[in-house]
Amino acid sequence: MRKHIDNYLGKFLAILMLIMTLDVLYGVVTRYVFGAQASWTEELARFLLIWIGILGAAHVSGKQMHLAIDLLKPKLSPKNAKLVDNFIKIIVILFALTVLIIGGVRLMYITQTLGQLSPALRVPMSFIYSVVPLSGILVIYYQIQEILTPGVEEAENVSID
Numbered sequence: 058m059r060k061h062i063d064n065y066l067g068k069f070l071a072i073l074m075l076i077m078t079l080d081v082l083y084g085v086v087t088r089y090v091f092g093a094q095a096s097w098t099e100e101l102a103r104f105l106l107i108w109i110g111i112l113g114a115a116h117v118s119g120k121q122m123h124l125a126i127d128l129l130k131p132k133l134s135p136k137n138a139k140l141v142d143n144f145i146k147i148i149v150i151l152f153a154l155t156v157l158i159i160g161g162v163r164l165m166y167i168t169q170t171l172g173q174l175s176p177a178l179r180v181p182m183s184f185i186y187s188v189v190p191l192s193g194i195l196v197i198y199y200q201i202q203e204i205l206t207p208g209v210e211e212a213e214n215v216s217i218d
Contacts, residue, residue, distance in 0.1 A: 115192040115193075
């Protein structure tokens, strides 16, 4: 299932990048060819960038490609390195739960209650902010999968008798 989520998320991010590229290109053309930029292009590009950035962070978290400082781990035994790794994953889960999911849902609720709409596109801001808890759910899913899945060195040590 994880590979399906990775695959769909990667394709969705690529589609968002394509839409943003076309949107920015259209904005540049309307500005320099027609003399006035379409008012909605800048806002759409901003919202797409938000979605790409936040969902992209969840995607790289799932691929274990996020930025990390690896000074302590090489000096530890494999068992202690795994403990430190799992501790870090638990901290990431707690961050995603409190900030991304709980904070994101609160943000969505507030903007929905206030009826906030984006100025140019007239899209509910709660929809734009829905990427925050969605990303939090994905980060937690990926981190739990990493904790439950044995590492390569552990999988090699498992004997089938």
